[in-house]
Amino acid sequence: MKCAGNIEVRDVEESSINIDPIQAGGRLTPEAMKAIIAYGDGYSVCDNCRKPFRLDYIRTPPIDVFHRDLARFLNLDVARVVPGARRGFQAVAGTYVGKGDPVLVTALSHYTEILAIEGCGGIPREIPRSRDNLITPDATAEKIEEVIRETGKTPPLLFLDHVDYAYGNLHPVAEITKVAHGYDIPVLLNGAYTVGIMPVDGREIGADFVVGSGHKSMAAPAPSGVLAVRQERAGEVFRTTSARTDVTGRTFGIKEVEMMGCTLMGVTLLGMMASFPAVRERVNHWDRELSNAQRVVDALRRIEGTVIQSQYPRAHTLTRVDTTRSFDLVAEKHKKKGFFFSSSLKAKGIVGIIPGATKVWKFNTYGLTDAQAGYVAEAFLEIARENGLSVS
Amino acid sequence: MSQKDLTVQGECVGVQSIRYLIVGFSHISMVILVSKPAIDAVFGAMFILTDIRVLLRKTAPHHVLDPAQKGEAEALLAGLEKQVEVLRRELLA
Structure with a gap:
């Protein structure tokens, strides 16, 4: 079936169980789907925009309230919606990073953090990961000392991923933040994989800034996200324009420079808003999500030669697995080669693993029903048995 | 905008069901969408x-x-x- 022209209907979520590592937390709630039907037109949120003409002041629909709710949700003071987490990184980097500044990231940082630093002329400096793929407070302190020793500068910012994209590992962010603050380095917590799916308390963690992704973890359309900050930082990151043009003498009210004026103005914002009550509630059921992830992981561990490369037991639903000595051995002899694995899963109605991958791959069980998680676990075991692998 | 203008506008959108009831004469204060x-x-x-x-x-x-x-x-x-x-x-x- 086509939506229009040569655009196929996307029915992956209706026809299959999707365990794609990055898509799970962004699946829309029914409320968001309905809001999108009503607010699909371009500037749909602007019907009732009145002075002072800024997104976070609009009362109908209640965008002003949503902004306050977002800040409260993250236990920080001021929040703005942004077109994706990366735009939140850019806004903070644009405020604090100058040309040649060394900026702390980690060996597991998302590439968009590096690009945000590069865009400001900063130099990314990585905190190394431990052998078990964690960022530690000790490694953070050592790196800060090293950077200060080498450059004579204290880094103006630390980008810290709450849960990293590569292993889905949960890092000791509160302890790391404490170390950074010991050197007066503000911390941006990248909660792209946590804000909206598990509880995140920005104040308890000690973060100066928390960034979340709407389309990755808040059941919202792309690109959407949130940037929440402490009150003492709000005037800096959300500074308003002071520009006056030379010929016409125009000024631009209270538009915020880093936000480029208004940010999300249609389905992205309304989808995010419509999902928010469900999102706020669902973070309280994180244990159930972890239980489903653990169920699938434990099934994989029963397949001889399979290694879970992520933290164990699981502290997140995104998991990295090494099947070099199990499914990849099958691939060597199989007529479909590496494609046998994704093909076998697809035959069972499961999608989301990169076609051809049989060595190291990732999956995410977030949002599956208990029955679907059990089905996925059993499917992995069945595929192993069908291909002569030993299952304990 | 006159009553006639609005009636024409209603017809121009080409949706048979969209009919306007005009309230007021010299000054149009409210339009009720019957559909x-x-x-x-x-x-x-x-x-x-x-x-x-x-x-x-x-x-x-x-x-x-x-x-x-x-x-x-x-x-x-x-x-x-x-x-x-x-x-x-x-x-x-």
């Missing part, structure tokens, strides 16, 4: 279809519904039929 039930029914129907879509997602890949889900589907379909009825009445009568 509001049709508009509501369109959204109502799409929202019900969305709920059915979500049911398909929850039961993927085999879509075997348990008794509670069947009950939910039945109620949704009945609601959808009602919305279609409203649309028939509003647009085709």
Whole structure:
């Protein structure tokens, strides 16, 4: 079936169980789907925009309230919606990073953090990961000392991923933040994989800034996200324009420079808003999500030669697995080669693993029903048995 | 804008069901859209279809519904039929 022209209907979520590592937390709630039907037109949120003409002041629909709710949700003071987490990184980097500044990231940082630093002329400096793929407070302190020793500068910012994209590992962010603050380095917590799916308390963690992704973890359309900050930082990151043009003498009210004026103005914002009550509630059921992830992981561990490369037991639903000595051995002899694995899963109605991958791959069980998680676990075991692998 | 202008505008959109009642003469203060039930029914129907879509997602890949889900589907379909009825009445009568 086509939506229009040569655009196929996307029915992956209706026809299959999707365990794609990055898509799970962004699946829309029914409320968001309905809001999108009503607010699909371009500037749909602007019907009732009145002075002072800024997104976070609009009362109908209640965008002003949503902004306050977002800040409260993250236990920080001021929040703005942004077109994706990366735009939140850019806004903070644009405020604090100058040309040649060394900026702390980690060996597991998302590439968009590096690009945000590069865009400001900063130099990314990585905190190394431990052998078990964690960022530690000790490694953070050592790196800060090293950077200060080498450059004579204290880094103006630390980008810290709450849960990293590569292993889905949960890092000791509160302890790391404490170390950074010991050197007066503000911390941006990248909660792209946590804000909206598990509880995140920005104040308890000690973060100066928390960034979340709407389309990755808040059941919202792309690109959407949130940037929440402490009150003492709000005037800096959300500074308003002071520009006056030379010929016409125009000024631009209270538009915020880093936000480029208004940010999300249609389905992205309304989808995010419509999902928010469900999102706020669902973070309280994180244990159930972890239980489903653990169920699938434990099934994989029963397949001889399979290694879970992520933290164990699981502290997140995104998991990295090494099947070099199990499914990849099958691939060597199989007529479909590496494609046998994704093909076998697809035959069972499961999608989301990169076609051809049989060595190291990732999956995410977030949002599956208990029955679907059990089905996925059993499917992995069945595929192993069908291909002569030993299952304990 | 005159009453005639608005009437013409209503016809120009080409939707048979959209009819305007004009309140006021020299100064047009309010326009009542007679086909509001049709508009509501369109959204109502799409929202019900969305709920059915979500049911398909929850039961993927085999879509075997348990008794509670069947009950939910039945109620949704009945609601959808009602919305279609409203649309028939509003647009085709």
